[in-house]
Amino acid sequence: MNHIDKQYELEPNRRLTQIMTALILIILFGWSLSAIQFDELTVNGLTIAKNILLGLVQPDVELLFNFTNGVPYLLIETVAIAFLGTIVGAILAIPLAFLSASNIVPKPVAIIIRLLLVFIRTIPAIVYGLMFIRVTGPGPFAGVLTMSLTSIGMLAKLYVDVIEDLDTSILESMESLGCTMIEKIRFGILPQLSALFLSIIIYRFDMNLRDAAVLGLVGAGGIGAPLIFAMNSYRWEEVGSILIGLVILILIVEYVSNKIRTKLVRG
Incomplete structure (x- = not known):
């Protein structure tokens, strides 16, 4: 067990790198969401989507x-x-x-x-x-x-x-x-x-x-x-x-x- 513990301690600590990578991904995800305009999702658009689905059924x-x-x-x-x-x-x-x-x-x-x-x-x-x-x-x-x-x-x-x-x-x-x-x-x-x-x-x-x-x-x-x-x-x-x-x-x-x-x- 001592040998395993020593090998584990010799492993580089990547926690900081992992935290930074996660933060960067979260920032990029949030920035990408800002490009989506939910205001353009109108009632007319939902009606068209429903009609397309009805067209597939009929x-x-x-x-x-x-x-x-x-x-x-x-x-x-x-x-x-x-x-x-x-x-x-x-x-x-x-x-x-x-x-x-x-x-x-x-x-x-x-x-x-x-x-x-x-x-x-x-x-x-x-x-x-x-x-x-x-x-x-x-x-x-x-x-x-x-x-x-x-x-x-x-x-x-x-x-x-x-x-x-x-x-x-x-x-x-x-x-x-x-x-x-x-x-x-x-x-x-x-x-x-x-x-x-x-x-x-x-x-x-x-x-x-x-x-x-x-x-x-x-x-x-x-x-x-x-x-x-x-x-x-x-x-x-x-x-x-x-x-x-x-x-x-x-x-x-x-x-x-x-x-x-x-x-x-x-x-």
């Missing part, structure tokens, strides 16, 4: 099951935007990832490419959406371009993390055999990375599906535009139908993507 059944131009069609369009944007972004992110991996290319080159990827990730998806709408006009094409560009930044970063954790002994063996950089990537790296890359791509598709729904609010295709139109027109039954369809879609994609990622990682 949705527009015809719109919910109309496969021509109803919720199913809008959901399919949203999935198509997210899927195509993810595929394009995943392909374009691969060379950028290898160029930003310090164990593959010289460090100065890796730093420059990483700065480019940081810049791409800095801009929110909705800002890209507004920019592309000015170029291509409103519609799904703007959504696909937005999903592609936003996917590049995140996917390349995750690719790099995987690439830099590789066992470089295989690359050294191939280099001793006189293999070129392309051959090392093709035969020494990609076979090891394919499963992890696919898992990352599926994860990004899951995120893009949510972003695609939001991008519709600014006219970049998908289910977001009909949702905001229905809300602005106070058609709460249509709002309920769209939200129900969106929730069901997200749950299905979440379940399937988790199953696939689990099999890829374990396999």
Whole structure:
């Protein structure tokens, strides 16, 4: 027991640090609460919230099951935007990832490419959406371009993390055999990375599906535009139908993507 007591006494006293940290967190929490204006919570706002809930309970059944131009069609369009944007972004992110991996290319080159990827990730998806709408006009094409560009930044970063954790002994063996950089990537790296890359791509598709729904609010295709139109027109039954369809879609994609990622990682 004496030995344990001595070890306990040798432990640094962090009580002051813990108290200071708690005080700082409390101050930051109180300061953050000051930004919330409860005066804006009017009776009209509560009525709208109640109507949205009623719309979920009593949705527009015809719109919910109309496969021509109803919720199913809008959901399919949203999935198509997210899927195509993810595929394009995943392909374009691969060379950028290898160029930003310090164990593959010289460090100065890796730093420059990483700065480019940081810049791409800095801009929110909705800002890209507004920019592309000015170029291509409103519609799904703007959504696909937005999903592609936003996917590049995140996917390349995750690719790099995987690439830099590789066992470089295989690359050294191939280099001793006189293999070129392309051959090392093709035969020494990609076979090891394919499963992890696919898992990352599926994860990004899951995120893009949510972003695609939001991008519709600014006219970049998908289910977001009909949702905001229905809300602005106070058609709460249509709002309920769209939200129900969106929730069901997200749950299905979440379940399937988790199953696939689990099999890829374990396999």
